[in-house]
Amino acid sequence: MTAKAIQWLDDRLGLSTLRKLADHKTVPIHSATRWYYFGGIALFLLGIQVITGTLLLFYYRPTVAEGFDSVRFLMTRVEFGWLIRSIHSWSANLLIFVAFVHMFSVVFTHAYRPPRELTWASGIVLLGLMLGFGFSGYLLPWNQISYFATKVGTDVAGSTPLVGAAIARILRGGDDVGAATLTRFFALHVMVLPMITGAFALLHILLVQKNGMSTPPWVAESSVRQIKFFPNFFLRELMVWYGALAVLGALAAIFPWELGQKADLFASAPNGIRPEWYFLAQFYTLKLIPSHVWVFEGELLGIAGFGALAAAWALLPVWGVNRAGQARVKLVSGAAVVLAVYLAVFSLLGYYK
Amino acid sequence: MRFVTIAVLLLPAALIAQTRDSCIQCHSSMDGEIQKPALLIKDDIHYANGLSCADCHGGDRTSDDPSVAMSPAKGFVGAPKRTAIPQFCARCHSDPNFMRRFKPQQRVDQFELYKTSVHGQRLAKGDENVATCIDCHSVHDIRAVKNPAAPVYPTHIPDTCGRCHADAQRMAKYGIPTDQLAQYRTSVHWADLKNGDLAAPTCASCHGNHGAKPPEVSSVAAVCGNCHVLFAQNYDKSVHAPIFSGAEGGGGCIVCHSNHGIHPPSTAMLAGPQAVCSKCHEPDTPGGKTAAEMAQWIDGLGAALNHSDAVLTQADQAGMEVSDAQEKLSDGREDLVKARLAMHLFEPEEMHKPIEAGMDVAAETLRAGQEALHEKNVRRIGLAISVFFIAVTVFAIWLLIRRLEVGGSGYIEPSSRNP
């Protein structure tokens, strides 16, 4: 029965060509093979976000008057509202974490080297988009923490040299974080960012299919065992994805996401206000920089520094690869270790101080 | 330019006029008692308003010659006799036209009030032991009442009155107790005052400040009733009002609550070994039974509300959303307040109404809390079920993989790959 249905579809959609292509996809087996899972996990979590996000859209109201109350309604009155919302919040954090792990694993296995420079670049864009999702989504519940975190965040963005003030105004929809900001962030979060992410994710995945799975430099490509992607590796991926689902469910049930208190624009900032963990390292770095360094304003220097760092990181395939097209393994791995340690240490410092 | 020149020339004159206070200049360079006023006056509110020694004591402050500066011809009157101090201050402080220049809303009846007070009446008869203006307000460094360093700043008033009234030796000849300050220090009013509630009563709030006198027995409830309005109203309607009006040492509220050592009320006052009701009502009389019943009601409602609160907190900490019920709980606490208020009618039916309302709230919120805890368990069970199915599926996939890859199928060896 199912065979007939598939044949019917194949005659009209040309599925068998896809099947042949899929059959060719293999995954090399070596010491770092386990890291290949992380891209897929990120994709899976992104799918979870789309589904839970769409469900939340059925009840969330993106206004100052009703934003908080609609989330409260979701958490208290809607059947399983607590589950959908908590999964959405937990999955968001897990997604960003997995994205970082995926990025670092790509760096340490040097998969950015030719011909995969564009895959790397699109990946960096995707990472930025994930952070944008996190930042815009964080405001939507309109509680005290989200309001003040957004205030701090847009203030920091506003201190970018030259374009800062314009950026801040466009982000906020005005001079202050308020109703206009909420509307904009909502538009960004449910339409603009998803569209851009869709495009870049598609590009990223197509490039991966086109260029195949990269083998690390210390593995001779010709002498490595391969495993077929369909069905073998994919079945394993399904196991991992199912496991991730179990983890999400457990987190949502045992540690449901907090409601917080409704944002009060006239209250003073809560003590110890800090951004979400994925912005903590930058936050703490900015706190450490003295207000004036030589002739420059400290914050300006910090932001310029982050910008330079991000640009350099995006250009990794340029400086991390020698003229012969080989990865500068020691240099890049060293830089990556420094970056990873900086992020970890400063995030912890930002959390505890 | 011309303006500047004139200003420059006039400036020394202005400065001289300001600093030309021979009283302070001479006295500050002396030793002992006569130096003190000159040093203290820097903190004085009169000095801050441009007044100085000569404005009270008379004399000529522009002269360096003591015989001129302190000559009676120039109006010098020196330090007034103790019994004449109030009139001395009243020369200005009872003159509305004079006071209007400095502070139009300042009262000018302090001297009149003082004359009606116990202190004023005794002073008029020649008793120099009693308080005069300077005993409470200090002299030469008189600070505004709202200045936290002033002896008449609310938190300092008990000490200021207590300087005499807690001194057993000093008060011996008057035959009044000296334990008021000690008692007051144990009271809830002092605790409130210390905590920064400047509206909390001090000695002056009930006894008056300038017209200080103990309130008569019949007016005690009126004094307490100034702040505790509804309690006084209820009490006045109750059976106790006429009965306690003739009580010794103060009637009304004081009978149960004491006057100076007022402690936070509790059901221990209604029933139990410290009960005030049992002073008149034997336990097996209708009155005694009512007292016990009222105590039970209050304790019962308090306990029920606390129990609901504990359950809701437990649910909240387990991650459940119970903010609605927690808000409702405050309605219950309001009912408890109303019940304690209604108690002062000493009429059980009146008190029972808010008690019942409060118990309903307690029951409702307890139910909400218990439902939330139950829901939490339901979620965990649902999670377990889901995780179980996921585990089964994962296990099945693993088995499938094993079956598919029998004999290494699905693997491509390096030697078989095309270079």
Place this chain on the structure above:
Amino acid sequence: MENRRSVLSWLLGGGVMASMASFLYPVIRFLNPPPVTEVAVNEVDAGKASDMKPNSGKIVRFGTKPAVLIRISDSEWRAFSAVCTHLNCTVQYRASKSDIFCACHGGTYNLNGQVVAGPPPKSLEEYAVNLRGDEVFISKKA
């Protein structure tokens, strides 16, 4: 061999179906709107204007908290949060004195919501009153 195969198929099929069901069940229940559909309270219908005489007040529910609606004259209306700023008791309109009174400790407010007597530390939050035809609506001020 066949037996093991079918056991595996059942296990796999059953596991997948069961787990899918455990995902879909909450989603379907989620999409089913709960009985109370109102989410936030920004505006409340406080009843008919013709039901209230001048110099009268009534308590209405505004979200989870009480509000007091006062008709001062034929055309003048006021509304405030009825939560006393002292210890959260519910206040009431006192027609005899044309003020707002709290029965718990005697806190008194004037018709601007400001404290005139008693222990309350702050004024009452004022709400906006709008008349649409004969219906009176109370809403939060912007």
